Amino acid sequence: MVFPIRPIALGLAALVFGALAFERARAGADHYYPPVTDAVTQQECGSCHMAFPPAMLPAASWRRMMGDLANHFGDDASLDAATAERITRYLVASAGDAGGHRYVGKMLRGVSADAAPLRITELPKWIREHDEVPRREWTSKEVGSKANCPACHVDADRGYFEDD
Ligand code: HEC
Ligand code: HEC
Incomplete structure (x- = not known):
């Protein structure tokens, strides 16, 4: 087995990326604050x-x-x-x-x-x-x-x- 390292690294990157995207979506965009509506x-x-x-x-x-x-x-x-x-x-x-x-x-x-x-x-x-x-x-x-x-x-x- 010569190449398992690469797929594992790629899988990990995808995981980390997915988690980040999820975290962002959940928190809402960091730059949006609902304006005054009253x-x-x-x-x-x-x-x-x-x-x-x-x-x-x-x-x-x-x-x-x-x-x-x-x-x-x-x-x-x-x-x-x-x-x-x-x-x-x-x-x-x-x-x-x-x-x-x-x-x-x-x-x-x-x-x-x-x-x-x-x-x-x-x-x-x-x-x-x-x-x-x-x-x-x-x-x-x-x-x-x-x-x-x-x-x-x-x-x-x-x-x-x-x-x-
Ligand atoms: C002199 C210009 C300037 C003024 C005045 C200013 N900001 Fe900013 N602000 C910036 C810049 C430039 C950034 C981006 C910093 C970066 O990306 O590292 C920023 C970033 C931010 C962020 C983060 C945005 C993000 O994408 O995460 C928020 C929230 C914010 N400002 C709110 C405010 C508020 C509220 C005020 C007034 C009370 C204010 N700023 C006044 C220049 C300004
Ligand atoms: C007569 C003018 C005036 C009115 C009306 C006024 N403000 Fe202010 N406010 C100021 C001044 C002057 C500052 C200080 C601005 C600075 O540091 O450049 C300030 C600052 C603020 C800040 C802090 C900004 C910072 O530095 O983060 C907040 C929050 C704020 N005002 C909320 C309010 C709210 C809520 C109302 C309505 C009830 C209000 N203001 C009405 C003059 C006013």
Whole structure:
């Protein structure tokens, strides 16, 4: 027997490939995050920056943020109580850990279950995905801030965050 090594190696490669493809399909494309579908949230949270996909943060983050809109990253983003309440309900229901089900493999990877981070751009996965972006890009005239996702992700409003 001279050639069993090759078929075995090929079989193994096929297995590994199949497992990877399966893992991807199950996790959903890494670059898709369902966009905001609630019109009020889109309007009130999409006027100063894009309305960020709710699945990028856990429910505790949205509750914390919505509880202090008067001090929102140096801006006053206050809303009347009924509107704030409605938006909070929507964001919490669509959060990355909605229904106790953590969106594994997505933005919450590496975020501890009791944390309530306020910035997507400070999450470990976000930082890792962007570690090859040259520092000067963030402060360039076209981008200006890490939070300006649509400057680089042209389909961000539709939920697609691939490299384009
Ligand atoms: C009056 C303007 C304004 C409104 C309205 C506003 N924001 Fe913001 N938001 C900001 C500013 C300014 C920042 C900081 C942006 C930066 O770092 O460049 C910010 C940052 C954020 C971030 C963090 C972005 C990051 O760095 O990951 C989130 C999340 C966020 N806002 C959610 C919301 C939500 C939810 C609403 C609606 C309730 C909202 N914002 C409404 C001004 C606003
Ligand atoms: C200066 C341009 C720039 C800005 C601004 C930017 N990104 Fe990115 N982003 C990139 C690049 C480039 C990549 C691809 C990195 C790679 O492929 O290694 C990337 C990758 C990603 C990925 C992973 C995509 C995948 O295929 O796995 C996600 C998710 C993402 N960005 C979300 C965001 C979000 C959310 C924001 C705003 C809060 C943002 N990005 C702001 C340039 C940017």
